[in-house]
Amino acid sequence: MKNCLGIINLSEVDSPFGLLSQNRPTSMLPFAGRYRVIDFMLSNMVNSGINTIGVFTGNKVRSVMDHLGSGSPWDLDRKINGLFLFTPTYDYTTINSKVGDIDLFFQNKSFVKNAKQENILMSKTYMLANIDLNAAYEDFIASGADISIVYKKVNDPMNRFIGCDKINFDARGEFESIGTNLGMEENFNLSLEMYFVKKAVYFDMLFDSIEKGNANYMKQAVLNSLSKYKIRTYEFDGYVACINNLRNYFDANMAILNPEISNELFFKHGQIFTKAKDEPSTHYQKNARIKNSFVANGCQIDGYVENSIIFRGVNIAKGCIVRNSILMQKTHVDQNVHLNYVILDKRTTVNQGVTLIGDPSLPYIGGKKAVISKEGKS
């Protein structure tokens, strides 16, 4: 995939994760003990042989910069090609709405223009999967299409994919349109928001939309050019977790406890890379009892842990009971704490004897660096 440029767009209007998204975009949500959501798409691209990746960082830049840095964990700290970060700029030159992302693509047009690659893969990060992008790319090239959209056939009785993009086919099975899923159909075609586009087509769509002022989003521009270009779809049939709200985020983490899912997500088409922390192994101490949990390195655990995701460097003291919870990096849980359906953000401290109980549909969230004490004592 040397001839394909990667663009990962992190800009978003709003991310519905409460305290968790106060200072970070969806793509930077910690996931599965040691990762961030963005690691999956970045690793997919790198594993498929894309060597030039531009990231539109969105407004919550600090967290993005801190995590991606020079791109070395993904082998993207290159002299030639590699990782390019594009922070928002405020010198708007077009009158187009600032609601969508089309202006972002326009502002960063020179990155694409100067790149040698003749094809582009545009993607978001919240559709979390381990996908062989090379297969999708080869299908796109072989077909001679101008645009190819990756989708997955889903069965969604629980309405987990409400608000996601939906691909509609006409009676002949040809691509017809992209809409928003309202949950009217149980079986539908979920767009993974991964678009392969030829470079010339990309610029034609982009400039046309800016001139006509008829698209806020790049995907609208794609739809507008339906009559002009050949659009095809590529079906992905692997596991996808959709990180678009708190409930789905919580469940996607818990799904990792299923070895089949974790094996697919972490190994199927290559490893997932993330920033290394150089933590030692995890020490389960004398009173530790662990059941069905996913635990990262650097933890010191002396309590009872069940059905939980424990991130790097977490301390769980004697007498604690932690169940159905997500404890992020460097949280500290003091003696005799009881947690059930709780998400603790990074560096949170829970003092002795505290009991926190959430609900599966609405987990209790302890904000970053919070200190939680019994009856307000601290």
Add this chain to the structure above:
Amino acid sequence: MKEGKMIAMLLAGGQGSRLKLLTKEVAKPAVPFGGKYRIIDFPLSNCSNSNIFDVGILTQYKPYHLNSHIGIGSAWDLDRRSGGVRILPPHTDEQGGRWYKGTANAIYENISFIDELDPQYVLILSGDHIYKMDYSSMLDFHKAKKADITISVIEVPWEETSRFGILNTDADQFITEFEEKPKHAKSNLASMGIYIFDWKSLRSYLIADEKNPNSENDFGKNIIPQMKHDGKRTYAYKFEGYWKDVGTVKSYWEANMDLLSEDNALDLYDASWKIYTKNKHLPPQYIGSEASVVNSMVNEGCNVEGSIENSILFNEILIKKGAKVFNSVILSGVTISEDCEIHNAVIMEDVTVKPGTVIGKPDSEFVYLVSKNKIIESE
């Protein structure tokens, strides 16, 4: 000469034959330790944490794994614009090629390398020891004493003094006498094999020592006694903390087990002095619903369905249902099948232990070194 500059020369060519099969494929410094490290990670991390960014690594015995582990030194932040880590194998010149004959000879053969870096001080390290030490404090001591050579020493139990090179010192920590493995030691300060020399003076001693056909070209046996004999200022820098030379399979096993004790002095979790190693980019470990994990260290990529107690698991290890592992060190890639029972073992990389196998027994004095085709009992 660059005023105040110190470089490190790390001796990593040794075989460590008493470690038996553990060093069959790799040099002793590349032997895995502590759940995720290799022994050489300790001196390398110490260098990095002590702000020493010029490190020459002298390799000789089976260097392949060592070389690929070290790479360009990025794991230790030793991939620098200038300086950084340099691997120094034996090489040829106009006089032909020679193996490194001894510790001092290895440095002698690389005089031109050190001259190019042009330091004031040279720190000699061994890649065989497990400890955390701030070499910059040792250098401060060296400067304060205006020493020609400073040797790092540690108090060892009196009954073990006969195993070490013992140094006798006066109240000012000036070294008055050396005794190699004395029967009746006058002090319990053992040399840790860590030396700081002034390069200019070491350089001349190396050249003189090379000319002496009777010399074993060894720091402890030749260079240091000669410097002492010539009245050079020799000082002992007392180190307090955990230090271990894992010489035998048993002591290797013990050093690993030390990590599980509550008052373990080698605190790997201390964020102010991290030990770095090459990253394997593995997902976290999964502990199953029927598993039991007590007082054990487990690394990334493991899948534990059975029970483990007082054990160290490296990466990507499978402990299947019904398997029981006690007091063991399990290296990466091992599978322990259903209903195995394992005591006091060191299991080498990528071994698959078949279902129902019993290795070792509780309260045994032996340590069982398990490789793909045999088990060695070791005292």
